[in-house]
Amino acid sequence: MKVARMCLLLLVLSTTCPLVNAFDPITGAVVFGVGTFLSRKIYNYFQESCDPSWIAFNATGLEADLSSKLFGQHIASRIILKAVTGFMNNDNPKKPLVLSLHGWTGTGKNFISKMIANNIYKEGTNSSFFNFFVSTYHFPHSNQYLNYKAQLQQWIKGNVTNCERSMFVFDEMDKMHPGLIDGIKPFLDYYDKLDGVSYRKAIFIFLSNAGSDKIAKTALDFWKAGKDREDIQLKDLESLLSLSVFNNNQSGFYRTSLIDKNLVDFFIPLLPLEYQHIFQCTMAEIIARGMKPNVHLAEMVAKDLNYFPKTERVFAATGCKTIESKLDFFL
Known part of the structure; x- marks a missing residue:
C-alpha cells in the first residue's frame, strides 16, 4: 500500500513511477484519473479556488464582528446580518445581493464591506474573488466613462465566470459617473443568465457619502427631541435616502436606473458617531x-x-x- 501511495503521489507530481509500466491500459487509465483528481485536490489546497474550502460563509463570525467592532450603527448591523445571511444561505437567489451604504466619513462603510468579505472568503479582502474599486482612482476622467464602462463590464463578467460567489465593492459612488453605474445595471437585474453567465450569487456593495446630510439631520432631530438614538429605524431614513441620492445631480446615483428599477435591495444609513x-x-x-x-x-x-x-x-x-x-x- 505504501508503494502504491508513493507511486500515485509521484504520478501527481509528474514523476515517472516504475509500477505504472506494469499496468494494463484500463488500470493505467484509472491511475491517471486518480492522479488527475489528486493533482487537482493538491492544487486547490494551496491555490485559492471557487469551492467550499475557500468560500464558506460564517454567520456567527459576522454577527460577532458587527456587535463587537462596529459602534453606534444599530440599523446597519441588523440589516447587514439579516441580508447577507439570508442571501448566502439561499442556493437559488433570484438576483445578486445589492447593498448601498451611506454615511459620513469614518462611520464604518468600508469597515462593513471588509467584515462581510472576511466572513465569506478564507482569504478575506485578499481573496481574488473580492473586487474593490475607488471611483476617483479607477474611473478618474468622466469623459472616459464609456471606455470605463466597457472595461468594467468585461471585468465583472470575467470574475463571475471564474466564481459565481464574487463580491464587488464600489467606494465613492457619489463621485462616479451615472452612465458608468447604469452600465452595471444588467448584472443586478432578475436574469437567469446573460451570455451564459449567471450573476445571481454575486454581491455588489456601493459606498457613498451621498445623503449624509439627511441622515445627520434625522439623528440630530431625534437628539434634540430627547429620543434615544436606537429609536431611529430604517423606515425613518430609507425612502428619504433613496429619493435624496436619486434627485441629487451631485450623486453618482442621479437618475440612475438602479434606483428607478428598484435593483438596490437595501439603502443602509450609517449614523454620525457620538x-x-x-x-x-x-x-x-x-x-x-x-x-x-x-x-x-x-x-x-x-x-x-x-x-x-x-x-x-x-x-x-x-x-x-x-x-x-x-x-x-x-x-
Whole structure:
C-alpha cells in the first residue's frame, strides 16, 4: 500500500513511477484519473479556488464582528446580518445581493464591506474573488466613462465566470459617473443568465457619502427631541435616502436606473458617531495593538476630535477614521 501511495503521489507530481509500466491500459487509465483528481485536490489546497474550502460563509463570525467592532450603527448591523445571511444561505437567489451604504466619513462603510468579505472568503479582502474599486482612482476622467464602462463590464463578467460567489465593492459612488453605474445595471437585474453567465450569487456593495446630510439631520432631530438614538429605524431614513441620492445631480446615483428599477435591495444609513462611540473605537484600537485598556488615553483621543454642529457638538466630524493617527500622536 505504501508503494502504491508513493507511486500515485509521484504520478501527481509528474514523476515517472516504475509500477505504472506494469499496468494494463484500463488500470493505467484509472491511475491517471486518480492522479488527475489528486493533482487537482493538491492544487486547490494551496491555490485559492471557487469551492467550499475557500468560500464558506460564517454567520456567527459576522454577527460577532458587527456587535463587537462596529459602534453606534444599530440599523446597519441588523440589516447587514439579516441580508447577507439570508442571501448566502439561499442556493437559488433570484438576483445578486445589492447593498448601498451611506454615511459620513469614518462611520464604518468600508469597515462593513471588509467584515462581510472576511466572513465569506478564507482569504478575506485578499481573496481574488473580492473586487474593490475607488471611483476617483479607477474611473478618474468622466469623459472616459464609456471606455470605463466597457472595461468594467468585461471585468465583472470575467470574475463571475471564474466564481459565481464574487463580491464587488464600489467606494465613492457619489463621485462616479451615472452612465458608468447604469452600465452595471444588467448584472443586478432578475436574469437567469446573460451570455451564459449567471450573476445571481454575486454581491455588489456601493459606498457613498451621498445623503449624509439627511441622515445627520434625522439623528440630530431625534437628539434634540430627547429620543434615544436606537429609536431611529430604517423606515425613518430609507425612502428619504433613496429619493435624496436619486434627485441629487451631485450623486453618482442621479437618475440612475438602479434606483428607478428598484435593483438596490437595501439603502443602509450609517449614523454620525457620538463621543461615546469614538471612545469605544479608541478602546478597541488600543486593545487591537496588544495594549492594556486605557480609559484615560481613550478619553484624550475622543476629546481631541472635532464635533458638529458647532453649538451642540454632538457628532464627530471624521468618525473613527482618524483614531489610529490620533492614538499614535498621544502615544
